[in-house]
């Protein structure tokens with residue numbers, strides 16, 4: 001199942017820079033592992049903001065919930081999720 005997930009990061013302004021850098025590095029490793037596995041298909045920066053638009057390819061809602069709630073930045077994010085399905089005009093075989 002495909003989902004579009006928009007994540008807006010809101011780190012507390014008083015979080016020490018070293019702590020923020022550590023969480024971001026952990027987040028990067030977490031997301032890159034999922035990208036390698038093909039579960040995190042797209043990761044795009046929303047220009048001009050500390051937010052991303054991502055496409056996840058997961059088994060079901062429960063797997064998406066597990067992945068998203070495991071994000072190191074999860075406590076500092078606003079998240080919106082949209083389920084996706086194949087568009088009848090799509091020419092891409094990998095759009096399911």
Ligand SMILES: O=C(O)CC1=CCC(=O)O1
Pocket residue numbers: 007009027028029031032043050051052073
């Ligand atoms: O910077 C972000 O948008 C948050 C994030 C998600 C995956 C990652 O590596 O950073």
